[in-house]
Amino acid sequence: MATLNFKPTILTLFLSSLLILFASCKNDEDNTKEAEEIEVSQTMNAELTAPPLVPKPTGRRKAKKLVVDMEVIEEESEMTDGVKYVYWTFDGTVPGSFIRTKVGDEVEFHLKNHPDNKLPHNIDLHAVNGPGGGAESSFVAPGHEVVFSFKVLNPGLYVYHCATAPVGMHIANGMYGLILVEPEEGLPEVDREYYIMQGDFYTKGSFGEPGLQPFDMQKAIDEDADYVVFNGKVGSMTGDNALTAEVGETVRLYVGNGGPNLVSSFHVIGEIFDKVYVEGGELVNKNVQTTLIPAGGAAIVEFKIEAPGEYILVDHSIFRAFNKGALAQLKAEGKENKKVFSGKIEEGIYQPEGGGIQEMPVDEDELAASRPSDNPDLEEKMELGKNIYGRTCVACHQANGQGIPQVFPPLAEADYLNEDVKRAIDIVLHGKSGEITVNGETYNSVMTAQNISDQEVANVLTYIYNNWGNNGTEVTEEMVKAQRRN
Amino acid sequence: MYKPVLLGICFLIMASGFSQESEMAEIEGGTYIPLYGNDSLPVSVENFKIDKYPVTNREYQMFVQENPKWKKSEVKALFADARYLDHWKNDTELKSDELENAPVTNVSWFAARAYCKWKGKRLPTLDEWEYVAMADKETADARKKDGYNEFILSWYEKPKSFHQEVGSTYENYWGVYDMHGMVWEWTADFNSVIISGETRRDENQDNNLFCGSAAIGSSDLMNYAAFMRYAFRSSVKGNYSIRNLGFRCAQDSNEKENSANEAL
Numbered sequence: 001m002a003t004l005n006f007k008p009t010i011l012t013l014f015l016s017s018l019l020i021l022f023a024s025c026k027n028d029e030d031n032t033k034e035a036e037e038i039e040v041s042q043t044m045n046a047e048l049t050a051p052p053l054v055p056k057p058t059g060r061r062k063a064k065k066l067v068v069d070m071e072v073i074e075e076e077s078e079m080t081d082g083v084k085y086v087y088w089t090f091d092g093t094v095p096g097s098f099i100r101t102k103v104g105d106e107v108e109f110h111l112k113n114h115p116d117n118k119l120p121h122n123i124d125l126h127a128v129n130g131p132g133g134g135a136e137s138s139f140v141a142p143g144h145e146v147v148f149s150f151k152v153l154n155p156g157l158y159v160y161h162c163a164t165a166p167v168g169m170h171i172a173n174g175m176y177g178l179i180l181v182e183p184e185e186g187l188p189e190v191d192r193e194y195y196i197m198q199g200d201f202y203t204k205g206s207f208g209e210p211g212l213q214p215f216d217m218q219k220a221i222d223e224d225a226d227y228v229v230f231n232g233k234v235g236s237m238t239g240d241n242a243l244t245a246e247v248g249e250t251v252r253l254y255v256g257n258g259g260p261n262l263v264s265s266f267h268v269i270g271e272i273f274d275k276v277y278v279e280g281g282e283l284v285n286k287n288v289q290t291t292l293i294p295a296g297g298a299a300i301v302e303f304k305i306e307a308p309g310e311y312i313l314v315d316h317s318i319f320r321a322f323n324k325g326a327l328a329q330l331k332a333e334g335k336e337n338k339k340v341f342s343g344k345i346e347e348g349i350y351q352p353e354g355g356g357i358q359e360m361p362v363d364e365d366e367l368a369a370s371r372p373s374d375n376p377d378l379e380e381k382m383e384l385g386k387n388i389y390g391r392t393c394v395a396c397h398q399a400n401g402q403g404i405p406q407v408f409p410p411l412a413e414a415d416y417l418n419e420d421v422k423r424a425i426d427i428v429l430h431g432k433s434g435e436i437t438v439n440g441e442t443y444n445s446v447m448t449a450q451n452i453s454d455q456e457v458a459n460v461l462t463y464i465y466n467n468w469g470n471n472g473t474e475v476t477e478e479m480v481k482a483q484r485r486n
Numbered sequence: 487m488y489k490p491v492l493l494g495i496c497f498l499i500m501a502s503g504f505s506q507e508s509e510m511a512e513i514e515g516g517t518y519i520p521l522y523g524n525d526s527l528p529v530s531v532e533n534f535k536i537d538k539y540p541v542t543n544r545e546y547q548m549f550v551q552e553n554p555k556w557k558k559s560e561v562k563a564l565f566a567d568a569r570y571l572d573h574w575k576n577d578t579e580l581k582s583d584e585l586e587n588a589p590v591t592n593v594s595w596f597a598a599r600a601y602c603k604w605k606g607k608r609l610p611t612l613d614e615w616e617y618v619a620m621a622d623k624e625t626a627d628a629r630k631k632d633g634y635n636e637f638i639l640s641w642y643e644k645p646k647s648f649h650q651e652v653g654s655t656y657e658n659y660w661g662v663y664d665m666h667g668m669v670w671e672w673t674a675d676f677n678s679v680i681i682s683g684e685t686r687r688d689e690n691q692d693n694n695l696f697c698g699s700a701a702i703g704s705s706d707l708m709n710y711a712a713f714m715r716y717a718f719r720s721s722v723k724g725n726y727s728i729r730n731l732g733f734r735c736a737q738d739s740n741e742k743e744n745s746a747n748e749a750l
Binding site (some may be wrong): 074075076086115116117119120139140141142143144164166169173214215217309458 | 567569572573611639640642643644645646647670710713714717718720722723727728730731742
C-alpha cells in the first residue's frame with residue numbers, strides 16, 4: 001500500500017521537475033536571445049591584468065565593443081628557487097591576463113604571436129559560442145597577429161587556453177587564463193577581488209631538482225605531476241607576495257584550473273566560503289568548505305574575513321599543497337574578534353603527527369634483529385639518520401634540505417642550524433613556533449615536537465649536519481639527553 | 487690519401503669565403519611512410535642532393551649584394567613581409583649581437599626560393615626534407631627511437647636556438663647537419679599539407695592529415711614531434727619572414743652546382 005501511495009507523489013515530483021526543467025530551458029534560451037540583441041554603444045580598450053589582480057568591475061556600464069589585445073610569449077622563468085622552466089604564456093604570465101567583460105559586449109580579439117617565438121599558437125575561449133571557441137580563426141604564426149570577434153552571451157567565469165597541437169603540451173606549459181562575463185547588472189560589489197589559477201607541471205627532474213627543466217611528455221601522459229602550483233610557480237602568493245585583506249572585508253576569488261590533468265579540491269584553511277558560484281556558473285552554493293574545480297573549469301568563491309591572521313589557500317588533495325607547491329597565503333589585518341575566534345587559550349605544541357605516534361603492530365623478534373647497534377659509528381648514524389629524515393622531516397624541509405620558500409625554512413647551508421647545535425636539538429625534541437630568521441629570510445611557522453628517541457635525534461641531526469654544505473657536527477645521544485626537559 | 491686532399495679543398499674553399507655552399511650531401515632515394523599520411527601509403531623519393539648546412543647570414547649577404555631587389559630596403563611586400571631580415575642592421579650588415587655563421591632567418595619563402603635558384607639549386611620538397619630529417623646519427627629512419635624524438639621535443643622548449651652557428655647540432659646518417667635543433671626550414675611545397683590549427687577539428691576532416699586519431703589521442707612521442715612541424719608549416723604564408731625559420735637548398739642528383747659560383 002505504501003508503495004501505491006508513493007507513486008502519485010513521485011509522478012508529481014517528476015512532472016514538476018520536468019516543468020521546472022522546461023521553464024528554465026526556455027528562460028536560458030530567452031536570455032541568450034536577449035543578449036544577442038543587446039546593442040553596443042562605444043568602443044573601449046579592455047583593461048587586462050596580470051594575476052593575482054583583477055580589472056575593475058563593469059559596474060553599470062552599457063555593453064560595448066571591447067578591444068582585447070593579447071600577445072603570446074615563450075619565455076624562460078622560475079618555477080621555484082633554482083628551477084627554471086620555459087613557459088608558453090598569454091601576455092607573459094601564467095595564467096594569462098584576466099579579461100573582464102559584460103553580457104552583450106562585442107569582443108574584438110587581437111592575438112599576437114611574438115616574433116621570437118618558435119611555434120604557432122591560438123586561443124580557445126570557453127566563453128565563445130562557436131566552433132572551437134575561436135581556436136580556428138585565431139591560429140597565428142610567430143611574428144603575426146590575427147583579429148577575430150565574438151559576442152559574449154552567457155554570464156559566468158570561463159577558462160581560455162591554447163588549442164594548437166599538441167594541445168596538452170601547450171596547456172602544460174602555461175597557456176591558459178580566465179575570462180569573466182558579468183551579468184548585465186554586474187556582480188554584487190565586494191571589497192577585494194583576486195585572480196588565482198591552478199596548474200600542474202611535468203618536468204624531467206623531480207620537484208626541486210635545480211637547473212632548466214624541460215617538459216616531460218611521458219609524465220604528462222601518465223598524469224604524474226612534479227609541480228602543482230597556483231599562478232604558475234611555487235610561492236607566487238606567499239611571503240611578500242601574499243594576498244592581503246582586512247578584517248570585516250568580503251573577498252572574492254576568481255579561481256580557475258588550467259590543468260592539463262588534475263582536478264582541484266580548492267580550500268582556504270581557516271575560512272568557509274560564504275558563497276560559491278559553482279563551476280563559475282549561475283548556481284550559488286552557500287557555506288562550502290572545499291569546492292571542486294575541474295581542469296578547464298573555474299569557480300567564484302566569496303568569504304568575509306572575520307578574524308585577523310594568515311589564511312592558507314590550498315588544493316586539499318593535500319600532498320599537492322605541501323609537497324608540490326599548491327599553496328598560497330592571504331594575510332588579514334585588523335582587530336581580533338574574540339567572539340568568532342578566541343585566539344590562543346592555552347599555549348602548547350600540537351603533536352599528532354610525529355614519527356612515533358602512529359604505531360603499527362610489530363614482530364618483536366624481527367624488530368630486535370633490525371635494531372641498530374647501541375654505539376653506531378658515523379657511517380651507520382648517517383644511514384639511520386637518512387631513514388628518519390626520509391619519513392619525518394622530508395615533507396616540510398624537502399629532499400635536499402631546501403625547505404619551501406617562505407613557509408618552511410631550509411636546512412641546507414642554514415646559518416640558524418649551524419650556529420647552535422643545542423638549539424637545534426631542543427627544537428627537534430620540543431618543537432618550535434614563532435618567528436625565526438634563516439639565511440636572511442624570516443619564517444613564521446610551527447614545527448611539532450618529534451616523538452623519537454634520543455638516539456634517533458642524534459642520528460637524524462648528524463645526517464643533517466653532514467649534508468648539504470652544513471658544518472659536519474656529529475651529534476651524540478648524550479648531547480641529546482642533556483637537552484631533554486623533564 | 488683521401489683525407490689530406492679533402493682537407494686541402496676545405497682550406498681553399500674557406501679561404502675564398504665559401505665554406506659551406508658547395509657542400510652538399512648525396513641522398514639515396516627510397517620510400518617512406520609519412521606520419522601524416524591520410525592514406526598511409528609509402529611516398530617515394532628520388533636520389534637528390536641537399537645542403538649539409540642551413541644557409542647562413544654570411545652567404546645570404548652575398549646573395550643580397552648580387553641581387554639588389556632582395557635587399558631589405560628594396561624587397562616588395564608581396565614577396566616578404568615587414569620582418570624580412572629584421573635582425574640585420576641595414577642592407578648589408580648584421581646587428582651587433584648576431585652571428586655571421588648562424589642560419590639566416592627572417593627570410594620569406596619567395597626569398598629562399600630565389601636564393602636557391604641563384605645557386606643553381608632549388609628548395610627541397612616537403613617529402614625530401616622529411617626524408618632526410620628522419621635520420622639520427624646512425625640510422626636513416628630513427629623516428630621510432632625515443633632519443634630522436636626527445637631531442638626534437640626539447641628543441642621546441644629551447645628559446646633563441648636560432649642564435650647558434652651552423653653545424654652545432656648533430657651530423658646525421660646522410661652527413662647533413664642541423665635538420666633539428668636549430669631553426670625551422672622552408673620547403674618548396676610547405677603549404678601542401680594544410681591543417682586548420684584546430685586539432686580537435688582536423689581529426690574529423692576528410693583530408694585528415696594524421697594517422698587516424700593517433701596524432702591526438704596517442705602517447706606516441708613520434709607523432710607529437712612531427713605534428714608540431716606540420717602545424718608550424720600550416721601557419722605560415724609565402725611572404726612571412728620569421729625569426730625561427732631559415733632554409734637550405736637541394737638539387738636533383740644529376741645536376742651540377744652552379745658553375746658560375748664555383749668560378750667566383
